[in-house]
């Protein structure tokens with residue numbers, strides 16, 4: 001399929017294999033990165049993308065396969081070797097030293113020195129500044145890393161890669177936690193890098209991003225290479241088919257239901273300095289979406305309802321009864337579940353077994369005479385793993401061994417196991433592949449048909465429009481719109497979300 | 507699907523999962539069993555009376571009250587905190603009991619007062635650790651000094667019972683010289699074993715125990731699952747204070763006397779026992795069974811050292827070494843992987 005006039009790849013991985021115990025994460029990993037080209041790697045959750053990245057990063061040693069860089073066979077026996085060979089990795093969540101400055105982070109361990117082995121700060125800041133200039137972004141090299149947005153932290157990591165004169169830049173789901181504007185800025189930076197001759201590899205579950213930013217796309221399924229094509233030679237449907245191995249039904253399965261009694265009534269809810277006078281109602285059998293830009297206060301509202309965060313005004317009423325503030329246990333007892341935004345920090349205990357994570361919110365229910373039996377826990381986990389079709393090695397493996405999408409399913413399952421009457425889901429499909437996404441949507445839809453109420457926070461407009469019966473829009477901590485399903489469209493929501501619209505909550 | 511990655515419906519039989527899990531969990535404890543057997547063989551080779559009833563009794567007298575404090579310490583270390591004030595609390599409780607006895611209180615009122623102060627001292631630690639952002643190591647180093655200081659104010663250079671004081675009741679001080687009826691074990695040993703059984707059930711078979719694991723591994727995820735992290739920590743420190751007071755009362759009665767220096771420096775033995783028992787210093791991992799084995803090993807070692815006439819100073823060196831070994835070996839794998847992931851710049855994106 002590769003025309004002969006194409007330049008030789010700077011980095012080529014072929015036939016890479018990697019197993020973790022009985023789990024064959026990678027069976028035939030293949031990728032060829034060319035300089036000046038942005039290359040997308042797509043595949044379902046658990047397809048082996050991150051495993052492939054970790055091999056390129058020198059974090060995992062492959063069980064087999066060949067890796068060539070610049071035409072020569074290489075073996076990365078550690079991250080340092082990969083860095084040396086000019087391969088830099090940008091992870092979804094960068095790991096900067098929070099108390100060091102941006103410039104110090106960039107030059108960590110290789111600071112330019114003055115006489116007497118003192119660090120030459122001026123030169124360091126200057127070099128950092130020139131890198132940012134090259135990237136076309138405005139970041140102050142002298143500010144500390146703490147408090148930088150995820151997007152800015154990624155830029156620092158990219159700057160670090162450039163300062164190492166990386167030839168290959170690998171980005172594993174860099175956009176999953178970014179806002180629209182930030183994604184666009186990242187694409188601009190990618191273009192700059194390509195023009196400078198770097199080879200860029202880009203992983204994302206959002207195919208529109210792939211088509212907007214890459215020239216080539218490789219598809220993986222079940223740890224195997226499936227296809228690689230220039231972007232103009234393929235299309236979304238072909239890629240999805242190759243990823244999933246079948247055609248997808250409609251993306252947003254939405255069954256019309258008649259809403260019942262109000263389950264959740266939020267009245268004039270406020271938290272000093274965060275959000276103010278937020279009111280809305282969620283009925284049984286109804287999905288209400290909280291829409292808005294990142295930073296509008298949506299997650300904060302959800303956390304205050306659940307009692308993780310305090311609230312300073314207003315009240316929350318569940319099934320006609322007022323809910324005590326600041327007590328997640330009270331919220332849980334009232335039938336509320338919360339699937340939080342950050343599944344790796346808040347949703348899961350990563351070092352605990354998959355089974356124990358499934359059971360973590362239901363421990364009291366599993367108790368018989370004060371004692372909790374391991375077997376009942378495993379039974380619960382088994383039931384939900386099956387129902388949600390979680391892909392795993394062994395149920396007692398740590399949750400950290402699951403791929404991102406499967407982790408999300410565990411968090412959802414952990415709450416469904418409590419049979420909540422109201423499920424709050426913050427970004428239900430972040431980092432989830434197309435197939436699983438429609439599966440998660442189908443799960444939510446069937447739960448709602450069964451009478452559950454859902455409060456959904458989503459930054460993806462298609463998801464909001466496709467799933468919600470009612471859309472409540474927040475802008476800077478205030479409700480700027482409250483639309484029924486048939487009133488809501490992209491324009492009305494975006495106008496309310498950006499505060500250009502004066503229409504108040506009902 | 508690749509062949510061995512399974513979707514749930516084709517689940518592997520439970521037994522396979524369980525056996526592998528047990529092997530993982532018991533690897534360290536298995537090692538401890540081997541060490542224990544080695545120590546016992548060595549001890550028996552040193553002295554023919556090593557496994558005699560009286561040795562077992564005195565080993566219990568020497569280690570029992572320390573072992574008691576290891577139980578709440580296990581819980582606290584499980585949550586990623588530490589309580590370094592345990593030995594000072596023991597000293598304070600004993601001193602208060604002696605002080606009140608000296609001033610003519612009855613034995614039971616004096617004991618109850620000591621236990622109340624234990625719980626209150628624990629509550630002080632608990633409030634500071636759970637409801638302010640202070641690290642427990644700093645807080646409890648502070649209260650380590652504070653409790654010992656109060657004990658010194660109470661007793662000064664006095665040893666109670668001193669000249670003119672009545673002796674503690676015989677019926678109670680006999681726990682220092684007599685074993686339980688019909689057995690070789692000391693009262694303190696029996697109390698420890700009962701509480702260890704209870705602690706084992708709580709830690710490994712109740713929601714509370716599971717919550718402790720979750721707190722130690724990932725406190726934020728725990729609180730998002732409805733675990734009251736601060737409250738749990740507070741309770742643990744209260745229990746720790748109370749149990750240490752119990753240990754102080756026990757030691758006072760065993761010795762039939764008390765001075766303000768009682769138990770000085772024992773916090774390190776307690777921490778050493780817990781860590782040698784396989785409890786992770788980073789929190790979230792460990793078993794009561796491991797701690798129990800560790801207690802027996804420490805008790806046996808102490809007997810060997812005493813029987814072979816190793817002086818107390820040298821015994822201290824050995825405690826120190828064991829402490830180091832347990833931290834390095836028991837937590838070695840975790841330490842290594844932490845160092846590695848630090849070097850690996852993030853380690854992975856999942």
Ligand SMILES: Nc1ncnc2c1ncn2[C@@H]1O[C@H](COP(=O)(O)OP(=O)(O)OP(=O)(O)O)[C@@H](O)[C@H]1O
Nearest residue numbers: 020025045046047048049050051401402403404405
């Ligand atoms: N350390 C590990 N131990 C056991 N299994 C692992 C480990 N790392 C990955 N796996 C398994 O390998 C498979 C591939 O995982 P990988 O993270 O590479 O998928 P991915 O394509 O990046 O998925 P996602 O899009 O969800 O991030 C998964 O089934 C995962 O559970």
Ligand SMILES: [Mg+2]
Nearest residue numbers: 049050404856
């Ligand atoms: Mg991944």
